[in-house]
Amino acid sequence: MIEVKDIVKRFGRKTVLDQVSFTAEKGQITCLIGVNGMGKTTIMNAIMKLTPLQAGEILVDGEKVKKDTFEKIVFIPDATIMLPHFTIEMAMEFMKDFYQNWNQRRADDMLAFFKLNRKDKIASLSKGNTAKVNLLLGLAVDADYILMDEPFSGIDIFSREQIAEVFTSHLIEDRGVLITTHEIGDIEHLIDKVVLLNDGKIQKEFMTEDVRESEGKSVIDVLREVFVQ
Numbered sequence: 001m002i003e004v005k006d007i008v009k010r011f012g013r014k015t016v017l018d019q020v021s022f023t024a025e026k027g028q029i030t031c032l033i034g035v036n037g038m039g040k041t042t043i044m045n046a047i048m049k050l051t052p053l054q055a056g057e058i059l060v061d062g063e064k065v066k067k068d069t070f071e072k073i074v075f076i077p078d079a080t081i082m083l084p085h086f087t088i089e090m091a092m093e094f095m096k097d098f099y100q101n102w103n104q105r106r107a108d109d110m111l112a113f114f115k116l117n118r119k120d121k122i123a124s125l126s127k128g129n130t131a132k133v134n135l136l137l138g139l140a141v142d143a144d145y146i147l148m149d150e151p152f153s154g155i156d157i158f159s160r161e162q163i164a165e166v167f168t169s170h171l172i173e174d175r176g177v178l179i180t181t182h183e184i185g186d187i188e189h190l191i192d193k194v195v196l197l198n199d200g201k202i203q204k205e206f207m208t209e210d211v212r213e214s215e216g217k218s219v220i221d222v223l224r225e226v227f228v229q
């Protein structure tokens with residue numbers, strides 16, 4: 001389990017995260033939702049220790065994040081993570097050298113699923129295909145937790161559908177997935193848990209099945225209640 005506990009993050013005098021706490025569990029897809037600039041990327045960076053915090057702590061499987069933890073977690077940012085002159089094949093080689101737990105069979109499966117050409121250069125890829133390559137590079141690591149920043153942002157409906165299909169496939173298995181998004185529409189049905197971030201605080205944390213079954217509400221209904229006064 002990833003446990004984010006009372007974290008505080010300030011940039012200068014601006015408090016971006018004000019005692020934020022939530023959990024993301026293995027075997028579940030947890031979605032961190034908030035409008036632009038709410039601090040979603042900052043939370044991902046904090047989990048990966050890419051940004052220092054003013055207070056609070058983050059535990060992974062009960063332990064503070066340390067060097068070994070990075071064999072357990074893979075972070076898929078929303079920007080291209082590979083050098084533009086690399087081909088997809090070179091990008092896979094790079095990841096293979098970097099991660100002991102790189103799974104080439106899964107990478108090949110995904111290459112075929114997304115109909116990507118391993119000889120294509122990263123710089124020549126469309127936005128949708130760049131997102132697919134990022135996803136491939138992340139999911140081919142046998143990590144227990146996968147963090148994805150805006151995996152659906154700015155890409156066409158067909159690419160979004162294909163990426164959504166991956167979320168329900170054996171490629172995810174029983175791993176824990178934490179994704180951020182500001183547009184929930186297309187992925188609502190894939191998500192197990194929602195964490196709503198608003199004004200630097202967690203406004204609500206709920207299991208989608210619970211609100212669906214006990215209150216007959218969709219995630220969008222709950223979001224509307226919180227954000228539209």
Ligand SMILES: Nc1ncnc2c1ncn2[C@@H]1O[C@H](COP(=O)(O)OP(=O)(O)OP(=O)(O)O)[C@@H](O)[C@H]1O
Pocket residue numbers: 011016034035036037038039040041042043182
């Ligand atoms: N290095 C930085 N220095 C100063 N302010 C920053 C820095 N990084 C982020 N911020 C500010 O912190 C806030 C949260 O940023 P963050 O990128 O985490 O938001 P987000 O929810 O991921 O937004 P988006 O959906 O647009 O990606 C924003 O107001 C941003 O301007």
